[in-house]
Amino acid sequence: MNEVKYSKEHEWIKLEGDIATIGITRHATELLGDIVFTELPDKGSNIEKDGTAGVVESTKAASDVYTPVSGEVVDLNQSIVDDPSKINQDPENSAWFFKLKIKDKSEMDTLMNKDEYDKFAKESST
């Protein structure tokens, strides 16, 4: 099952086996505006659930990106570093941020499903 889950920090996470692909949601990009800079975690580093795992900057401000689960960074999407505007264009698909080899699948249970997230996003933006 490849259900996509969502965090309160507006990240999405898709699990395939023990590899999780993580990015930021369309809603997050709409809050940020035009993204002009991206910083990703180091490949091979271990990052902990809810820890900072990068930065996105719009013309207006910088925001941290958090990881919704713990794991080892096994892959990075260099294309969003080279052209950060790709994140605004396709945030929940080709503009993923990084992939983690996760340690504890139960961390996924703490996250929201699509309906829950949509409701959360709607409420938090009003």
Next chain:
Amino acid sequence: MDTKKTSLYQLHQDSKAKFVEFAGYQMPIQYSEGIVEEHRFTRNHSGIFDVSHMGQLFIYGREDLVDDLERIFPLDLKNLKLNHSKYSFLMSDNAGIYDDLIITKIKDGFLIILNAACKENDYKILKGLLNNKYKMIMDEDKSLIAIQGPKSVQILKSVIQGVENLNFMSGNWFTLDDHNIYVTRSGYTGEDGFEVSLTNEFADGFTRRLIDKGAKLIGLGARDTLRLEAGLCLYGHELSKDKTPVEANLKWAISKERILKGNFIGSDIIINQLNNGVSKIRVGIKPEGRIIAREKTKIYNESDLEIGEITSGTFGPSVNGPVAMGYVENEFSKKNTKIFLEVRGKKHPATICGLPFYKKSYVKGVN
């Protein structure tokens, strides 16, 4: 305190603006297309900016007023022609900048355009300095609309004939549908453009006509990226009470005639700084790569000594890279000096560079 709304508020709402509070006003930060697209549209076509929050201060008087204003502003106002404008500053006795402004000679006195956040304080200071001798009106019944970018002249002249004959930093009265409108060829984006002063009741209809001709509303977000690429200062960032015009690298705006004679507020300090130099000065800064160094970012030299601080920094859409301005110690202010910017704990290489980042295209000498 309730936030104020400009006469274009309804139009901003209709145009899906995102609002921010700025200097006590509800102002559009951006519209649906976003800052980068709004920035590019202004550079390539024509952008409309609601700058009605800025102060439009009219001071009425004759020769006495010219003499009194020359004791305040470092300008040669005696030789300022009717309908011509100059950039200047209101300074403290220590030559610290209370505000930067545009002063225009009008028929019965002067019109001064002031920053929104400073205008009330400016009014008090000027009233005191002028000893209540002159009629001073901060005109809240007027809106101020800027139209900026290469297509602005065609668009505006299709609505108000004759504006194409204005030179940069000059203005005139025009009539449209029985409304008197004061138009100057000026702006703060590094593009050719105009600023239009008109009654609040007429502002919405007038702006909608510009939109019908192909211009688009642009928010404060793109106004900031445009002015930064053009190397222009923003009060509260590059300019403050703690900075003098010489430190701000704005000595071009101080009349040479007046430097020789002095006798204006802050003149002793200005003349001393012009003769002996300043310890810190405003510079342009180009970060390497894509890293954005924002306001308050610390600047280091190659020996890791702190030499200054960023005052504005963003991504410049037309430069297609990060741009910044800041103050550094004078000895590190030469073009091409290598510096380092501390962003999120890491030091990133950057270079001192000339301004503007993006070349201006002001119109001079159309007639």
